[in-house]
Amino acid sequence: MHTEGHAVCLPEDIDTDVVIAGRYLRTRDRSIWATHVFEDLDPGLAPRLKGAVIIAGKNFGCGSSREQAAIAIREAGVVAVIAPSFARIFFRNAINVGLPLIEADISCTDGSAIAFNLAQGWVDVAGKRHDVPTLSPRMQEILAAGGLVAFWRKHR
Amino acid sequence: MSTLSERILNAPAGEYVDRKVDRAYACDGTGLLALEAWKNMGASRLADATEFSIIFDHIAPANNTTTATLQHELREFAKSSFMNFSDIGCGICHQLMSEGVVLPGEIVIGADSHSVTLGAFGAFASGVGATDMAAIWLTGETWFRVPATIAVHLEGRFTGAAEAKDLALAYVGELGTDGATYQSLEFVGDGTKDLSIDERLVLSNLSVEAGAKAGLFYADDVTVRYLKERGHAVKPQVPETCTYLRDLEFDLSDIVPLIAVPHRVDTVKPVDELAGLPLDQVFVGTCTNGRYSDLARLARIIKGNKVAVRTIVVPASAAVLTQAIRTGVLADIVEAGCTIGTPGCGPCLGAHMGVLGEEEVCLSTANRNFKNRMGVGGEIYLSSVATAAASALEGEITVPEVA
Ligand code: SF4
Numbered sequence: 001m002h003t004e005g006h007a008v009c010l011p012e013d014i015d016t017d018v019v020i021a022g023r024y025l026r027t028r029d030r031s032i033w034a035t036h037v038f039e040d041l042d043p044g045l046a047p048r049l050k051g052a053v054i055i056a057g058k059n060f061g062c063g064s065s066r067e068q069a070a071i072a073i074r075e076a077g078v079v080a081v082i083a084p085s086f087a088r089i090f091f092r093n094a095i096n097v098g099l100p101l102i103e104a105d106i107s108c109t110d111g112s113a114i115a116f117n118l119a120q121g122w123v124d125v126a127g128k129r130h131d132v133p134t135l136s137p138r139m140q141e142i143l144a145a146g147g148l149v150a151f152w153r154k155h156r
Numbered sequence: 157m158s159t160l161s162e163r164i165l166n167a168p169a170g171e172y173v174d175r176k177v178d179r180a181y182a183c184d185g186t187g188l189l190a191l192e193a194w195k196n197m198g199a200s201r202l203a204d205a206t207e208f209s210i211i212f213d214h215i216a217p218a219n220n221t222t223t224a225t226l227q228h229e230l231r232e233f234a235k236s237s238f239m240n241f242s243d244i245g246c247g248i249c250h251q252l253m254s255e256g257v258v259l260p261g262e263i264v265i266g267a268d269s270h271s272v273t274l275g276a277f278g279a280f281a282s283g284v285g286a287t288d289m290a291a292i293w294l295t296g297e298t299w300f301r302v303p304a305t306i307a308v309h310l311e312g313r314f315t316g317a318a319e320a321k322d323l324a325l326a327y328v329g330e331l332g333t334d335g336a337t338y339q340s341l342e343f344v345g346d347g348t349k350d351l352s353i354d355e356r357l358v359l360s361n362l363s364v365e366a367g368a369k370a371g372l373f374y375a376d377d378v379t380v381r382y383l384k385e386r387g388h389a390v391k392p393q394v395p396e397t398c399t400y401l402r403d404l405e406f407d408l409s410d411i412v413p414l415i416a417v418p419h420r421v422d423t424v425k426p427v428d429e430l431a432g433l434p435l436d437q438v439f440v441g442t443c444t445n446g447r448y449s450d451l452a453r454l455a456r457i458i459k460g461n462k463v464a465v466r467t468i469v470v471p472a473s474a475a476v477l478t479q480a481i482r483t484g485v486l487a488d489i490v491e492a493g494c495t496i497g498t499p500g501c502g503p504c505l506g507a508h509m510g511v512l513g514e515e516e517v518c519l520s521t522a523n524r525n526f527k528n529r530m531g532v533g534g535e536i537y538l539s540s541v542a543t544a545a546a547s548a549l550e551g552e553i554t555v556p557e558v559a
C-alpha cells in the first residue's frame with residue numbers, strides 16, 4: 001500500500017462537528033457530506049481535499065461518534081489523515097469506512113508532497129523520511145478492502 | 157504482571173487483537189444504522205457465540221411518525237432475529253446491562269459511548285460505532301488495541317454532601333477531555349472498597365468524558381454480593397502489581413460538591429462559586445445518576461417541600477421505577493412537585509421530553525454539557541443528585557447541605 005498526496009494542514013482538537021455539521025447528517029447522499037466537509041472551519045477547504053493528505057494536531061476526530069465524519073473526509077478525496085493522536089471511536093470508524101490514519105507528529109507545510117506506506121510504516125514529507133507505527137494486519141486488510149462492510153461482503 | 161484490561165483482553169498494552177465479544181448491545185438510534193450496514197454486508201444470520209441485545213431508550217416513546225416508523229423496522233428485526241429486545245419503557249441500555257447481566261471478566265461492546273459504564277463490574281466494556289456493531293452481529297468478534305492504563309488511586313471516604321459524581325467530575329477535570337484517549341482507567345486502592353455498585357457505575361460512566369476506552373473496577377466482595385442477589389455466582393478479581401502509564405490520587409474526604417459549567421465536562425468548579433445562579437430546569441436521571449439510590453437521595457432532600465423550578469425526574473429503568481413506587485420514594489418526589497418521565501434517556505440528548513428553550517439554564521445530573529445538547533441555545537450545568545435536589549428547592553444553584 002504505497003500512496004501519495006499533497007499536504008493540507010489542520011489544527012488540533014478537530015471535532016466531528018467541525019468535520020461535518022449536524023445540519024447535514026439527515027441524508028443518505030454521501031456527496032452532500034463531501035461537499036460540506038470542514039465547512040464551519042474553512043468553506044474553501046473541501047475542493048482542495050481531492051488527493052490530499054491531512055496533517056493535523058492532536059485529538060483529531062473528538063466529540064460525537066458520528067460515522068459520517070470519517071465518511072465525509074474519505075468521500076472528499078482525502079487519501080489519509082496524519083495526526084499525533086485520534087479520538088478512539090473516530091479511529092475505528094475511519095478504518096471501518098476505508099480511510100487510512102497514521103499516528104505521527106509531523107510538522108506541516110501546505111502543499112508539500114507526501115508519500116506513505118502503511119504496511120512498511122513510513123511517511124515521506126517533501127523527500128524526508130519519518131518512521132511511523134504500522135497498522136495491524138487486520139486493519140490493513142479492512143483498508144485494502146475499502147472498509148468493513150466491503151471486507152465482510154468479501155470474507156463472509 | 158498485567159492490568160485488568162490486559163488480563164481480560166489477554167495481551168499486553170499496545171498489541172492489536174481480535175477477540176470474541178461476550179455481549180453486544182445497541183440502542184434505537186445506533187441499532188438502525190447498524191442494521192443498514194449489516195444488510196449491506198449481505199448478512200442474514202447472527203453470530204452464535206455472542207449474547208445480543210437491542211434496547212429502545214434514546215427516543216422512547218417515539219417523538220414523531222418518522223422515528224416511530226424507523227423504530228418499527230428495528231423492532232421487527234430484533235424480534236425476527238431473536239435478539240434480546242427491550243422496548244420503550246424498559247430503561248437505558250447501560251442500566252439494563254448493569255442489573256445482573258454483565259459479569260466480571262467479560263468483553264462487552266455497546267454501540268454507544270457510555271458503554272464504559274459496565275466496567276464497574278470488572279468487565280472490559282467499551283463503545284463502538286454502528287458499522288463495528290454490524291460486524292459483531294455478523295462474526296461475534298471485533299478488533300482491539302489493548303490499552304495502556306491510568307490508575308485512579310482512591311482512599312478515604314466521602315464526607316459532607318460529596319458523592320461519587322463529584323469525584324467523577326474531579327477526575328475528568330484533572331485529566332481533561334482527551335487525557336485518557338486510547339487508554340483505560342483503573343480505579344484502585346482502599347477507597348474503592350466502600351463504594352457501592354451504584355457509585356462505581358457513576359465513576360466508570362464518566363471515564364469516556366476523559367476520552368478513555370474503558371473504566372474498570374476489580375470485582376470484589378461488593379460485586380460478588382450484588383451479582384449473587386441477582387442469581388450469579390462469580391469470583392473476585394485480585395489485582396496484580398503492574399505498571400501504570402500514569403497515576404492519579406484522590407482522597408475521597410477531600411472531595412467537595414462540584415459542577416461542570418457549559419460547554420465542557422472538564423471545566424469544573426466548586427458549587428459554592430456558582431451559588432445563586434438562577435435555573436429554568438433541573439433534571440435528575442440518565443445512565444449517570446438515574447438509579448434507585450439517586451431517586452432515594454433526591455426524595456430524602458426534597459420530601460415535604462416544594463421544588464421552586466420545573467424538575468424532571470427520569471428513572472433509569474423500569475426496575476428503578478418499580479422500586480421507587482414500592483418504597484414510597486416516587487410519591488415523595490411527585491408530592492414535592494417533580495414531573496416523572498418514562499424510564500430511558502429522557503431529555504439527556506435533547507431529542508424529546510424536556511428540551512430547553514433558547515437561553516434557558518438547566519442543572520442536570522447527566523454526563524455531557526455540550527453546546528446545544530439539550531436544545532439549541534440552552535445551557536447545561538452538570539452536578540450530583542444532592543446539588544440538583546438542593547438547587548431544585550431554591551430555583552438556583554445551591555450548595556447541598558451535609559446529609
Ligand atoms: S442517558 Fe444520556 S448519556 Fe446515557 S445513554 Fe442515554 S443519551 Fe447517552
